[in-house]
Amino acid sequence: MSSSLFRAAAVGIACGLWMSAGAASAAENGRVSPQGSPDGPARGMYLLRITGCNDCHTPGYAESGGSTPGSAWLTGNPVGFSGPWGTTYAANLRLALARMSEAQWLQRARQPMRPPMPWFALRDMSDDDLRAILAAVRQLGPAGQAAPAFVPPDQHAQGLVIHFVPQPAAAR
Numbered sequence: 279m280s281s282s283l284f285r286a287a288a289v290g291i292a293c294g295l296w297m298s299a300g301a302a303s304a305a306e307n308g309r310v311s312p313q314g315s316p317d318g319p320a321r322g323m324y325l326l327r328i329t330g331c332n333d334c335h336t337p338g339y340a341e342s343g344g345s346t347p348g349s350a351w352l353t354g355n356p357v358g359f360s361g362p363w364g365t366t367y368a369a370n371l372r373l374a375l376a377r378m379s380e381a382q383w384l385q386r387a388r389q390p391m392r393p394p395m396p397w398f399a400l401r402d403m404s405d406d407d408l409r410a411i412l413a414a415v416r417q418l419g420p421a422g423q424a425a426p427a428f429v430p431p432d433q434h435a436q437g438l439v440i441h442f443v444p445q446p447a448a449a450r
């Protein structure tokens with residue numbers, strides 16, 4: 279079992295206990311509805327859930343079936359994505375967005391980023407949707423450590439990476 283899957287399993291178990299204790303807030307672990315103001319945190323939380331930001335920006339989120347506790351959401355991922363672009367790391371959005379003004383966020387969200395970040399999805403969001411995401415991430419508050427820095431293609435990354443290199447299915 280990979281360490282990341284093991285971590286996901288541990289988080290899943292811890293989360294199950296936490297929920298059964300009744301401590302989970304609906305915004306963090308229940309299903310969220312797109313209510314509230316169009317640029318408010320409730321809608322932002324909904325957008326974060328349905329647009330898949332946690333899949334990469336939250337360690338173990340996808341492996342846990344989306345049940346990672348809100349305390350770990352968007353805290354960045356130490357597992358890199360390696361490909362022809364070099365090695366990228368899903369940023370700690372809790373720290374990055376805490377440092378940005380609304381104007382800086384709207385500008386940053388519309389700039390190209392390296393793969394596999396779906397930056398074009400952010401680019402195509404309305405200003406209200408982006409403001410809602412900012413409000414939701416600010417409500418979660420700053421937490422965690424910065425993700426590792428980008429490693430250019432001619433340098434070797436340290437630690438764990440996922441290789442994006444297409445190869446014949448039979449190759450081992």
Ligand code: HEC
Nearest residue numbers: 329330331333334366367368369374391392393394395428
């Ligand atoms: C498939 C994985 C993946 C998904 C899904 C994803 N991201 Fe990313 N994200 C990344 C990676 C990798 C980077 C680093 C890109 C780089 O180094 O240029 C990144 C970078 C970013 C940055 C730049 C942070 C900074 O410090 O400037 C922002 C903002 C961001 N992502 C927001 C989002 C949001 C919001 C969503 C959901 C709509 C999302 N991401 C979904 C992988 C992902």
